[in-house]
Amino acid sequence: MEVKKNSRKRKVQFTNRKQSVKALISLSFGLICCFSCAAVLYMTYRSGGQARLNDGAVILVCLFFSLTGLILAILSRREPDRWYLLSYVGMFLNSLVVALCAVIIYLGVQ
Numbered sequence: 001m002e003v004k005k006n007s008r009k010r011k012v013q014f015t016n017r018k019q020s021v022k023a024l025i026s027l028s029f030g031l032i033c034c035f036s037c038a039a040v041l042y043m044t045y046r047s048g049g050q051a052r053l054n055d056g057a058v059i060l061v062c063l064f065f066s067l068t069g070l071i072l073a074i075l076s077r078r079e080p081d082r083w084y085l086l087s088y089v090g091m092f093l094n095s096l097v098v099a100l101c102a103v104i105i106y107l108g109v110q
Contacts, residue, residue, distance in 0.1 A: 015081075022076035023086035029069030030093025033062040037100055056108065059101050066097035 040058050044051045073090035076082065 017081050017083050019086060020076040020079050020082045022072045022079070023082070023084075023090055026069040026073035026076060026090030026094060027086050029065050029072070030090050030097060033066045033069070033097040034093055036062050037097060037104075041104075051108065059104050062097060063101040063105075066094040066101065070094040070098065 036058055040051075040055045044055055069090055073087050073094060077084055077087040077091070
């Protein structure tokens, strides 16, 4: 009786793929903006819901940087022979910050 070994051979693939610099920048913009928005929301909560003018300026700067990060993530996704995980994480984080900033600005206008 013959014992069959695994019929599939293990293959090692060597690739020339690298991380995209645009994806790294996008991820860093997303992380910085997430932490900044969270800090502004926490400080506004601690002051009883009264936001200062500086808090609104931080939110607008975060909106600008997150839009830039979103564009960089989309551009990095279009590069060939790259790893795309950081591009997707950057897109998610920056989209989350854009949505959060839009809600904060909408609630502040009312």
